[in-house]
Amino acid sequence: xxxxxxxxEESLDxxxxxxxxxxxxxxxxxARLHPDLxxxxxxxxxxxxxxxGCRATDLAAHYMLDKSTVSRQVAALEKLGLVERxxxxxxxxxxxxxxxxxxxxxxxxxxxxxxxxxxxxxxxxTSDDLEQFAEYLLRYNAAGEDxxxx
Amino acid sequence: xxxxxxxxEESLDxxxxxxxxxxxxxxxxxARLHPDLxxxxxxxxxxxxxxxGCRATDLAAHYMLDKSTVSRQVAALEKLGLVERxxxxxxxxxxxxxxxxxxxxxxxxxxxxxxxxxxxxxxxxTSDDLEQFAEYLLRYNAAGEDxxxx
DNA sequence: TACACTCGTTGTACCATACAACTAAAGTTC
DNA sequence: GAACTTTAGTTGTATGGTACAACGAGTGTA
Numbered sequence: 001x002x003x004x005x006x007x008x009e010e011s012l013d014x015x016x017x018x019x020x021x022x023x024x025x026x027x028x029x030x031a032r033l034h035p036d037l038x039x040x041x042x043x044x045x046x047x048x049x050x051x052x053g054c055r056a057t058d059l060a061a062h063y064m065l066d067k068s069t070v071s072r073q074v075a076a077l078e079k080l081g082l083v084e085r086x087x088x089x090x091x092x093x094x095x096x097x098x099x100x101x102x103x104x105x106x107x108x109x110x111x112x113x114x115x116x117x118x119x120x121x122x123x124x125x126t127s128d129d130l131e132q133f134a135e136y137l138l139r140y141n142a143a144g145e146d147x148x149x150x
Numbered sequence: 151x152x153x154x155x156x157x158x159e160e161s162l163d164x165x166x167x168x169x170x171x172x173x174x175x176x177x178x179x180x181a182r183l184h185p186d187l188x189x190x191x192x193x194x195x196x197x198x199x200x201x202x203g204c205r206a207t208d209l210a211a212h213y214m215l216d217k218s219t220v221s222r223q224v225a226a227l228e229k230l231g232l233v234e235r236x237x238x239x240x241x242x243x244x245x246x247x248x249x250x251x252x253x254x255x256x257x258x259x260x261x262x263x264x265x266x267x268x269x270x271x272x273x274x275x276t277s278d279d280l281e282q283f284a285e286y287l288l289r290y291n292a293a294g295e296d297x298x299x300x
Numbered sequence: 301t302a303c304a305c306t307c308g309t310t311g312t313a314c315c316a317t318a319c320a321a322c323t324a325a326a327g328t329t330c
Numbered sequence: 331g332a333a334c335t336t337t338a339g340t341t342g343t344a345t346g347g348t349a350c351a352a353c354g355a356g357t358g359t360a
Contacts, residue, residue, distance in 0.1 A: 011280035012268050017200070018287035020193055021213065022169065023176035025294065027348080028214040040316065043170055050167070057338065063171065064178040066318050071340055073316085093325045093338045118162050121293050129286070130161035136283045137168035143271050144175065177317080190347065207307065216349050221309055223347085243307040243356050
């Protein structure tokens, strides 16, 4: 049904267009979901938590950000008391980042409202569709994980 | 297979996490794909073209941007000679935006490299998966189209 | 005619980001 | 083990994208 190259191109265009639209809207949506937390910081904090601690370099690689950007964001999170840095005893260059108790708490409350928004928005989807959509997104992002810096 | 509420929640979390990751990476990816065009401007230009002309207000609504932001972006596009404004004779407040010949050309060349990137990235996907993914994205975005400003 | 609404611009401030230069700690080579 | 190279992170600087607020001009309505 969708085997013609023509259809394939059309699907690619739709994917491209819709992903772009999503990315553009993401900022304002995020601002609505957690007006308190400095937006990007939230994302980084969530990733630190999800990984059960990580380095600034990992964050930079995962989100394709410059290390200077991450450095400042992490500094902001630390200033807010949401993140702690623990120097790695085996390598003095490395700082392992962990959420503080306050960080975990802030994350939980934000996560709750975020979940509610998603649950409402995707409420009419079947569980199978959700699972499939999640799988597609994982596959899509995984393909770009190691995309060359040029 | 995925009918338990538990599985549902997990899918929602994955979707949320992966969409966020995508949105965060989008900027650097876009910068790679068209270093010339001022990034956001490209998106707006593409939308103007896709709609065969539209107003600044439409752009603001579609991308959830402030009208001042759009105003400046459009001004930049006009300065670059990529967009023309035509006052609506029936309503002097309205400016209908259209790509110029140069705009269409710039868009085409950018679109080509963009398509190539997507084609490469999604090369291993079946046409059915692409179609399904496109459909999910459309559905997802449509659900947020009329999301309340609060 | 006055009031309210819509479309767009401009002033201002702020956040997120990149790039470059730098320090410090490890690792590598001879 | 001294000299180079690589890696982690910070800081200075510049820029781009954004929102909010105040405004101007055009349109509709009581």
